[in-house]
Amino acid sequence: MSAPLYGLVLSGGHSSRMGEDKAALAYAGHTQLERAMALLGARVERAWVSVREDQQADPLRGQFAQIADRRRDLGPMAGILAAQETHPQAAWLVLACDLPLLDEATLVQLVAARAPEAVATAYRSSHDGLPEPLCAIYEPRSHALLEEYVRAGRNCPRKFLIEAGARLLDEPNPRALDNVNTPNEYGAASDALAGRNMREPKHLTVQYFALLREQAGRREEALESAAGTPQELYQELRQRYPFTLGSDVLRVAVNSEFADWTTPLRTGDTVVFIPPVAGG
Amino acid sequence: MGGAGTFRFSHAAIEVEALRRALADPRCGGFASFEGWVRDSNEGAQVRRLEYEAFEPLALREGERIIREAIERFGVSHAACEHRLGDLAVGEIAVWVGASAPHRHEAFLAARYIIDEVKQRLPIWKKEHYVNGDSGWVNCERCATPASDAAHAHPHR
Numbered sequence: 149m150s151a152p153l154y155g156l157v158l159s160g161g162h163s164s165r166m167g168e169d170k171a172a173l174a175y176a177g178h179t180q181l182e183r184a185m186a187l188l189g190a191r192v193e194r195a196w197v198s199v200r201e202d203q204q205a206d207p208l209r210g211q212f213a214q215i216a217d218r219r220r221d222l223g224p225m226a227g228i229l230a231a232q233e234t235h236p237q238a239a240w241l242v243l244a245c246d247l248p249l250l251d252e253a254t255l256v257q258l259v260a261a262r263a264p265e266a267v268a269t270a271y272r273s274s275h276d277g278l279p280e281p282l283c284a285i286y287e288p289r290s291h292a293l294l295e296e297y298v299r300a301g302r303n304c305p306r307k308f309l310i311e312a313g314a315r316l317l318d319e320p321n322p323r324a325l326d327n328v329n330t331p332n333e334y335g336a337a338s339d340a341l342a343g344r345n346m347r348e349p350k351h352l353t354v355q356y357f358a359l360l361r362e363q364a365g366r367r368e369e370a371l372e373s374a375a376g377t378p379q380e381l382y383q384e385l386r387q388r389y390p391f392t393l394g395s396d397v398l399r400v401a402v403n404s405e406f407a408d409w410t411t412p413l414r415t416g417d418t419v420v421f422i423p424p425v426a427g428g
Numbered sequence: 429m430g431g432a433g434t435f436r437f438s439h440a441a442i443e444v445e446a447l448r449r450a451l452a453d454p455r456c457g458g459f460a461s462f463e464g465w466v467r468d469s470n471e472g473a474q475v476r477r478l479e480y481e482a483f484e485p486l487a488l489r490e491g492e493r494i495i496r497e498a499i500e501r502f503g504v505s506h507a508a509c510e511h512r513l514g515d516l517a518v519g520e521i522a523v524w525v526g527a528s529a530p531h532r533h534e535a536f537l538a539a540r541y542i543i544d545e546v547k548q549r550l551p552i553w554k555k556e557h558y559v560n561g562d563s564g565w566v567n568c569e570r571c572a573t574p575a576s577d578a579a580h581a582h583p584h585r
Contacts, residue, residue: 357483358553359568393568401551404485420483420551424567427482427511427552428464428523428543 150264151288154238155192157184158227158282159209159245160200160217165329170246172208173334175341184243184250185212191255192241198227224282225294225303232291239264244282246327248337254324258285263315267293270314274322279314281305283325332402336412349374350415352381358423364389378402378419379409397424433499433507435491437484439514442521451506451528458532460539464523466516470566474559478516483551487511494545498538504529507538509546 159171159181166173171181178186181197189195197212204216215234217226224244231240241259243250254271262269262285270284282305286294290312297308319325328337349372356364364385375381378400385391399422400407413419444463451459466478491509498507507527516522523546527538546552554566 355483357551358481358555359565361481401483401486404483404489406486406490420486422483422551423553423565425548425551426554426566427480427487427550428547 150262151237151239153192153241153259153262153285154231154235155188155195155241155243156198156215156227156231157181157188157195157243157245158198158224160198160203160227161223161245166331166334169208170328173248173328175248175338179208180245180248181208182211184245184247187250187252187255188241188243190252191259196231198231219298222298222303224305225298228286228305229291229294229298232286232288232294236288236291239288240286242282242284242286244327246329247283247325248328248334249321249323249326249340250283251321251324253320254283257317257320258283261315261317266315267312268309268314270309270316271319271325272316273325274319279306279309279316280325281309282327284309284314330405330407332405332407332411335414339412339414347374347376348415350413350417352413352415353418354381354385355418355420357420359393360391360421360423363391373413376412377410378407378413378421381413381419382421393423395421398422432505433492433495435488435495435508436510437482437488437513438510439512442510442512442524444521444524447508447510447524447526451508451526453505453528455530456505456528456535457530458535459526459528460532460535461524461526462539462543463521463525464543466518466520466522468518470556473556473562475518475556476559477518477557478522479555479557480511480513480516480522481553481555482511482513487550487552490550491546494542494549497545498527498541501541502527502529502534502538504534504538507542509542511546511550511552 163170173180185195196215197209199209199214199216201216203209215231218230219226228242264287267290268284268286270279273280293312328334352373353370355368361367375384382395400409401420402411402417468475495507504527509525511523525539525542527535529535555563557563
């Protein structure tokens with residue numbers, strides 16, 4: 149007989165790249181923590197929020213049953229270990245708190261395909277083929293192995309799943325496990341949830357520096373563009389200005405943070421193309 | 429114990445003594461600093477003056493990150509970096525880095541780390557004005573010419 153399935157949403161991260169608490173980010177009127185707990189709660193017998201000790205008084209987290217970390221500086225491992233220590237007889241469906249595109253089908257399939265005889269059941273990432281450790285089921289027998297892993301000074305749950313030979317599944321929805329770490333990714337996820345179209349014309353501000361400033365003959369401009377990504381925007385601007393630098397030697401920032409060339413642009417964004425740097 | 433640190437830009441001459449004093453701490457027995465100076469030549473051309481420009485919001489944020497990383501990685505008590513912007517003459521200080529720690533080893537490592545990362549990661553650009561009246565953006569124009577690009581290790585991804 150397989151162990152009862154309990155659920156854990158990890159909310160103890162520091163959200164340092166986001167600059168604000170990822171658990172409290174709202175999508176369509178609900179915080180990510182509430183959304184994750186609702187999705188998870190429907191699939192497990194009982195669900196808890198994993199918190200750091202200093203988060204126990206937080207009102208958002210206070211709505212839910214909590215399990216506090218007992219060890220520090222172990223990242224998500226601390227939450228998983230604390231849950232296993234609290235209820236050692238259970239298997240744990242562990243979810244990160246930064247997966248706004250996670251859908252019901254993905255959790256349903258994970259639970260249906262659970263392999264109680266394995267150490268864990270997880271999805272294979274649609275991006276790199278490696279296990280996704282923070283939407284995964286950890287069987288009771290994983291506890292001793294996790295303890296040993298942590299005692300050896302290691303704390304990467306992905307490498308743990310690789311070495312432990314977790315049962316791996318293909319994702320039914322390849323974007324369901326895209327995590328959100330920066331304000332730009334938050335914007336893109338909000339757009340995806342709202343079904344907004346990348347091709348719509350949008351108001352953008354472009355700022356130019358150094359060689360690009362001289363070649364554009366301006367520091368800044370506001371423009372209307374249907375470009376969906378910085379890559380498309382730069383191609384569009386090259387039609388207008390005699391830019392000599394190819395996008396292969398540039399980097400890009402959206403809203404004052406480094407971004408990918410394929411980041412979806414949204415109306416109101418400020419884009420900066422960064423020529424090869426020469427500080428110091 | 430978490431150390432303290434800052435990254436700043438300056439449009440006027442860098443005040444080394446004030447920066448150094450800010451890192452003083454009775455618990456620290458070691459202090460290491462690095463100064464980058466404006467040199468009178470680069471890749472064979474005679475340089476008359478330099479112009480530095482930065483995308484400040486991103487550079488400040490990334491600069492603060494580098495300082496934090498140095499403090500966490502090497503366990504120094506304090507670290508700071510100040511970078512000049514605007515017009516600089518030959519001999520002026522373009523960048524100052526300092527780190528203080530209980531012992532010298534960590535201070536040296538942290539200072540070295542900070543200057544290396546600042547050069548690689550911060551959106552700061554340098555235009556050289558040459559004695560012959562020419563000028564050029566470093567890494568964009570001079571280094572992109574076919575004559576020099578084969579051997580040039582581009583600091584940029």
